[in-house]
Amino acid sequence: MTASGPAGSGIPHLDVDPFDMTFFADPYPAHELLREAGPVVYLDKWNVYGVARYAEVHAVLNDPATFCSSRGVGLSDFKKETPWRPPSLILEADPPAHTRTRAVLSKVLSPTVMKQVRDRFAAAAEARVDALLEKRSFDAITDLAEAYPLSIFPDALGLKPEGREHLIPYAGVVFNAFGPPNQLRQEAIERSAPHQAYVAEQCQRENLAPGGFGACIHAQVDEGAITATEAPLLVRSLLSAGLDTTVNGIGAAVYCLARFPDQWQRLREDLTLARGAFEEAVRFESPVQTFFRTTTRDVELSGVRIGEGEKVLMFLAAANRDPRRWDKPSSYDITRRTSGHVGFGSGIHMCVGQLVARLEGEVMLTALARRIAKIEITGEPKRRFNNTLRGLDSLPVTITPV
Amino acid sequence: MPAITFIHPDGKSDRVETGDGESAMQAATRHGLDGILAECGGNAMCATCHVYVDDSWLARLPDMADDEDALLDGTASERLPSSRLSCQIKITPALDGLVLRLPERQV
Ligand code: HEM
Ligand code: FES
Numbered sequence: 324m325t326a327s328g329p330a331g332s333g334i335p336h337l338d339v340d341p342f343d344m345t346f347f348a349d350p351y352p353a354h355e356l357l358r359e360a361g362p363v364v365y366l367d368k369w370n371v372y373g374v375a376r377y378a379e380v381h382a383v384l385n386d387p388a389t390f391c392s393s394r395g396v397g398l399s400d401f402k403k404e405t406p407w408r409p410p411s412l413i414l415e416a417d418p419p420a421h422t423r424t425r426a427v428l429s430k431v432l433s434p435t436v437m438k439q440v441r442d443r444f445a446a447a448a449e450a451r452v453d454a455l456l457e458k459r460s461f462d463a464i465t466d467l468a469e470a471y472p473l474s475i476f477p478d479a480l481g482l483k484p485e486g487r488e489h490l491i492p493y494a495g496v497v498f499n500a501f502g503p504p505n506q507l508r509q510e511a512i513e514r515s516a517p518h519q520a521y522v523a524e525q526c527q528r529e530n531l532a533p534g535g536f537g538a539c540i541h542a543q544v545d546e547g548a549i550t551a552t553e554a555p556l557l558v559r560s561l562l563s564a565g566l567d568t569t570v571n572g573i574g575a576a577v578y579c580l581a582r583f584p585d586q587w588q589r590l591r592e593d594l595t596l597a598r599g600a601f602e603e604a605v606r607f608e609s610p611v612q613t614f615f616r617t618t619t620r621d622v623e624l625s626g627v628r629i630g631e632g633e634k635v636l637m638f639l640a641a642a643n644r645d646p647r648r649w650d651k652p653s654s655y656d657i658t659r660r661t662s663g664h665v666g667f668g669s670g671i672h673m674c675v676g677q678l679v680a681r682l683e684g685e686v687m688l689t690a691l692a693r694r695i696a697k698i699e700i701t702g703e704p705k706r707r708f709n710n711t712l713r714g715l716d717s718l719p720v721t722i723t724p725v
Numbered sequence: 726m727p728a729i730t731f732i733h734p735d736g737k738s739d740r741v742e743t744g745d746g747e748s749a750m751q752a753a754t755r756h757g758l759d760g761i762l763a764e765c766g767g768n769a770m771c772a773t774c775h776v777y778v779d780d781s782w783l784a785r786l787p788d789m790a791d792d793e794d795a796l797l798d799g800t801a802s803e804r805l806p807s808s809r810l811s812c813q814i815k816i817t818p819a820l821d822g823l824v825l826r827l828p829e830r831q832v
Contacts, residue, residue: 429792434770434799598832602764662762662773663754673766681764 334627335360340368341613341636342502342710350612350713351653354641362625369398369503371615371634372627375641377648377665379625383616383637385670390616390635392672393417397501397615397711398634407500407512408519412556414564414672421671424557427548428675431539437678440479444682447475448690456694456724460701463581463718468574471687476566476679480558481535486521493518494567495709501614502710522562526555536561561676568610569680571714573687575608576601578718579655580688581698586657590692597692600657601684605666607655609640612713614668639665640713697723727821731776733760734829743816749825750774750812760827767812772796773831774811779824783807786814802828 337360339353340346346353357364357375364373374380383390393416395401401410410416413424451471455461469491477487496518499511524530531537537558544551580587580600590596618633629635642665644652667674674680691698702719729749732738743752753761753774762773769792778786786809789797793813797804811825 429768429770433792434772434796438799662764663766667766669766671768673768675768677765678770 334363334365334372336365336367337373338367341366341373341638342369342505342507344708347708347713348706350640351644354638354644357638358641358645361627363627363629366636369634369636371398371636372629373636373638374624375638375645377642377645380637380639380642380665381663381669382624383635384665384668384672387417387421387616387671389619389622391417391619392421392616394617394632395615398503398636400617400632400634402617402632407515409556411560411563412553413560413675418671424549424553425671425675427540427543427557428560430543431536432676432679434678436536436539437682440475441682441686443479444475445686445690447471448683448686450474451687452690452694455722460719460721463577463698463720464570464574464715465717467577467687468714468718469570471573472566472569472683475683476569479536479679480561480565481532481537482525483530483532486525489518489521490562490566491570493522494563495712497563498567498611498709498711500710505710507708507710522559523555525562526558528554531558564674565676565679567712568676569683571608571610571712572601572605572680572684574714574718575610576604576684576688577691577698577720578704578715579604579607580691581700581718581720583655584697586655587692587698590657590688591696594689594692596657597688598681598685599659599661600688601681602661602664603655603657603659604684605680606643606659606661606664608713609643609666610713611666611668611711612640613638613711637665639668694725695722696725699723727816727818727823729816729820729823729825731758731760732779732824732826734827747816748812749776749814749816749823750810752816753811760831761811762831763812765812769793769796769810769813772800772810775800775802775828775831776809776811776814777805777807777826777828778809779826780807782820782823785819789813800828801830801832 362379366373496511496515499507502508528541540557541554543549544554590600616635620631622629646652667677699721701721704718705716707714707716726742728742730738730740741752741756750763754763764773765771793810797808
């Protein structure tokens with residue numbers, strides 16, 4: 324750690340690479356280092372500022388005029404580099420443009436809409452547990468965390484049955500692409516052409532079944548809320564952000580409940596804790612680990628001066644375990660008061676699909692806890708590596724029915 | 726800075742200083758007040774920041790938007806004519822002294 328260089332004096336410079344395989348394998352010691360080094364740090368490897376404490380992450384998320392999204396929420400600065408795909412009209416937009424598109428997706432994924440899909444999502448969760456009880460031993464990632472969202476979300480969107488195998492790989496590309504130009508990102512983009520072609524096609528109005536989220540977005544064109552060229556890109560946001568995130572969210576919850584049997588027992592005794600158990604897993608594991616912002620002006624953040632046009636990396640996962648904010652941050656406690664965690668972000672960009680994610684999590688955990696007495700991990704869990712998403716590739720388990 | 730008062734179902738009350746441009750929900754959560762959950766962080770998606778506005782203040786609040794109205798139909802505690810979402814109440818100097826009652830439950 325030195326206190327010199329382009330980032331000015333007084334800022335701790337760290338040589339941590341938060342997009343490196345060894346970092347991903349066990350990010351917690353590095354998170355602690357980042358948090359304890361100072362409120363704002365400078366990462367020499369990628370020439371970016373970093374914030375890992377809750378207060379600063381929250382502050383950056385809630386000042387979108389200073390810390391903007393329209394220059395990209397990955398490392399790449401859209402003002403200096405051509406984005407790998409046309410930018411998102413919501414995630415990579417600032418007010419007032421963001422306000423308009425956000426209103427459209429909020430309406431399409433509103434509490435009222437959740438009430439309409441709830442029974443369907445719950446029935447599919449029960450059906451999933453039926454299938455798992457037949458197997459007894461299975462991979463909790465493939466057969467549960469992936470299989471469940473795949474059994475409902477593409478249908479809820481109104482996608483055709485053909486080609487759905489592109490969905491998870493496409494999301495993998497999107498979330499790798501927020502990272503730096505490392506091997507993960509380069510290879511993902513090189514192999515992305517077929518997935519991009521599939522997604523572009525599915526976003527068109529004629530390919531989306533009536534009544535689904537996709538058709539509801541296109542219907543907003545008729546209301547005059549968005550244009551016919553904007554609608555496919557907003558559908559794309561749901562294809563990018565709506566599936567792999569919940570796969571990792573549900574995967575995180577199952578991994579937590581399998582590792583901490585006392586919490587599993589508490590959940591079994593009181594099924595109303597299912598929502599909290601999912602939410603706490605999103606805090607504890609933070610399936611979306613990081614996002615960037617770009618400064619629109621010179622700014623002082625917690626005493627540190629940051630110039631205009633600088634990238635700031637927000638460690639959501641580290642903020643979610645900051646001991647300054649959380650009591651016993653590294654324990655998974657399904658009765659914890661989790662509100663305020665930044666696993667879904669915070670402020671104007673806070674996940675617009677959060678109700679979908681919570682609904683899936685709640686009904687899936689309820690169905691599991693009602694009918695399964697015990698979940699045992701029976702083999703070494705394997706990690707899946709992605710520049711933004713944290714989750715497992717496989718988690719062998721055996722379940723005991725009630 | 727304007728201050729507002731939250732009254733808990735058991736009658737206890739908490740007076741909270743608000744920050745510049747904050748909503749009633751933000752002031753409450755910043756002070757760690759029990760009784761406001763605010764799962765969606767103020768994005769008008771969750772209705773877990775439900776409050777009952779004291780009668781004397783009700784008419785002085787700006788009208789609610791359609792999304793707030795629709796969400797209030799799904800509150801965990803009964804919706805009353807005085808029901809509002811605290812994340813949609815932006816505190817201005819004119820609201821100094823506002824009194825909000827907390828419902829029994831938010832989920
Ligand atoms: C556990 C699951 C999920 C997690 C952890 C998650 C996480 C996040 C985070 C951290 C953000 C903030 C991005 C930022 O501030 O730059 C975000 C935004 C977003 N999410 Fe999610 N998400 C999840 C599920 C979903 C689902 C199911 C959908 C769609 C149905 C979705 C769609 C979106 C969209 C479109 C945005 C951009 C919102 C905006 O910029 O206003 N997400 N999500
Ligand atoms: S905080 Fe969610 S509706 Fe107010």
